[in-house]
Amino acid sequence: MTDVTQGGDGEQQESSRNQPETIRNEPVVTPLTDIIETNNEFVMLLDMPGADPDTLDVTLDERVLNISARSESSAPQGYSLIYGEYRNGSYERQFIVSDVINSDGIDAELKDGVLRIVLPKTTPSPAKKISVKLH
């Protein structure tokens, strides 16, 4: 599985400098991701704190898995920011999925700000033995 998101070098960062400019004046964040392969599936875990479940969008187009969501604003009313380490924006990341995935069985779940995508592997066809004729 390959990561095709620009700037996705493992740091949760505003990757806007590498991307075309967006309409909204807010950063695009690359969610930090774990990818684990088990015997019968791939599990992807993406950190998306504050992501609004209604805006979450996971699509598989051909072999490109596209994940995007907008985060809810965490700014409390009547307060001004005095120290900031993160900004609210959109989450966006793309992966190229290898063709051993059963694309109909993909399952995604958002819980406590972590998106969990389970991609089941297709059952590999058993190796076929080809008999060689001897003349």
Add this chain to the structure above:
Amino acid sequence: MLNYYTPAQSRLPMQQQMRQMQEDLNRMIGNLRTAAPREFPAMNIWANPSGAVLTAQVPGVDPEALDIAVHQETVSLRGTRTMEDFGEGAVIHRQERPTGAFTRSFVLPFRINADAVQASFKHGMLTLNLPRPDTDQPHKIKVTRGDQS
């Protein structure tokens, strides 16, 4: 440090040597983490005259297991984020999410009314409401003219 022995006749042309050096350097630097890892969890602090609000990104952390302590001006947050166990034979292809125990503390420029602190958790975001004690809040002082009798 080991150096390769290169007999004079087999020395590469200048350009090629430069390219090789560049590749060596890239390999060396590419293996380093050039940026320091970010603090976990990332926090924002908001304030107004009656108190402060702290918001922290704690995705995948059980809110019940968070340990939030307030003492005078200091607020501290402790917790653990565990790596899920996928059993025998699991292969980790990518691991970017930080795991393990974390602790962060902040000293605010005022005392916190510890009894009135409220914490809420939603979609992996922790919000801490840290009000100032009533006796500590800024008072408006009325000035009276002394020359009027």
